[in-house]
Amino acid sequence: MINDWLQAMGTVSGQKAAQAAALKDKSSAKAFGITSANVEQVVQERSQLLQSLLPAFSQFCQNRLHTPIDKMLPMLWDLWLPLAVKIASQHQKLQRPFVQGILGSQGTGKTTMCQVLGLILQELGYCSVSLSLDDLYKTYHERLELTQADPRLIWRGPPGTHDVDLGINVLEQIRQSQTPVSIPRFDKSAYGGAGDRTEPEIVEKVDILLFEGWFVGVRPIDPLVFDDAPTPIITDADKAFARDTNIRLSEYLPLWERLDSLIVLYPQDYRYSVEWRKQAERQMIAAGKSGMTDAEIERFVNYFWRSLHPELFIKPLAQSASWVDLVIEIDQDHRLTLAKVRK
Incomplete structure (x- = not known):
């Protein structure tokens, strides 16, 4: 071909x-x-x-x-x-380093997109660096204290489990062309899979930062929406967790303000992410690696949907928000289509 x-x-x-x-x-x-x-x-x-x-x-x-x-x-x-x-x-x-935000749920291809864009930008003569929202997790011991204070935060990932000030400092240093820049990195395998901060990556020059994550750019919504929320936000406890997570999102707004552009990778049906994750785990198990069962995956994904439900937070963002520059729609077979361009 x-x-x-x-x-x-x-x-x-x-x-x-x-x-x-x-x-x-x-x-x-x-x-x-x-x-x-x-x-x-x-x-x-x-x-x-x-x-x-x-x-x-x-x-x-x-x-x-x-x-x-x-x-x-x-x-x-x-x-x-x-x-x-x-x-x-x-x-x-801009005549300064550019910060490109990339929002996408599990399985939408954020990491692959950043890697390919990095290859192309290098060919064009630019120094690009990828930073994941996951790289901004609080340390293992900080998250232990966080779980003791709020036992609902049983997994890293939801708003509140990140060091937002760390992210703000990194993005601000990059935007101001400071050098060298210490890019935080996170080792998900540490502490038996609980994960911990690891040695940062020291970068001498950054022209373009590709900042990706499952809720990068997501903003708080009207709390009344949770009165009639979709599954798996069912019980009063579920709704309380969703409201509290919504409040914590406000802490991330100063971080989002440092984005120069936001791209949304948007599945046609948010439930595709469950099947995509199951396929990935089955491939890992078939290759002799450890992986979650289908039931474990469903519990895992439902937990994140209870914290930030895609229908409530990402769908409105993709459809109408003026601060989203590009929406890339993804079908069940991972085919990509440009669905929205900001005027």
Whole structure:
């Protein structure tokens, strides 16, 4: 497929077909600033970028994704390449490091997107760093104290289990071009899987920060919504937990204010994440690694839905919030479609 594509792009008819396709996809054209006036240049530059990136991307598909490159090529061409170029352009306009927020629930591909964007940005000559919301967890001992104060926080992840001040300091240092920057990292395997802070990564230069997490950019909602909440928020105790978590979200607003842009990875049905997680765990078990049973996964996911339910927090954000720049919709087979672009 790659050779066929390269041969086609080397012809006038192949270039014209790519230009027509770029203009036909109205959402993509709007998101990435493609017009009839610049489409020829855009396609030519994207084609050149793809060819220079192919060796590194092929190795990435083989070693990280364990997926044939042919399967990933359409997504690379249609989404990841133009998105990386857009992020680079936004960085250039700011004349300072750019902070790109990426919101997505479990299984939406946040980590993969950050890794691919990092490859492309490197090819473009930019120094990018990925930071997960998970890297901002409080230390193991701090979370022990937290659980003693609130036994409902049985797992790390919900609002309240992160060191928000740490995140604010890191993002602020990056935005102000301070160097070097100490990027926090978290070892999920420490303390038998409970996890703990580990040695930070020292970075000399950051042009672009890709900041991803399962509720990055999510904001508090009207607490009255919980009076008639969807499952698994059923009991009075469930509703109390959801309201308290909603209150804790306010602590994260100063962190979200330091985002320059927010992308939402949005499943067509939030319940897909359960099946995606089950598939991943089964693959781990088949490979001889430890993994959760289906019942354990359902308890785990339901816990997070009780804390921040996707229908209550992420759906409204994806549909109407003015601070979301791009919504990428995901179907059950992990196919991606641009669903919303901020005007």
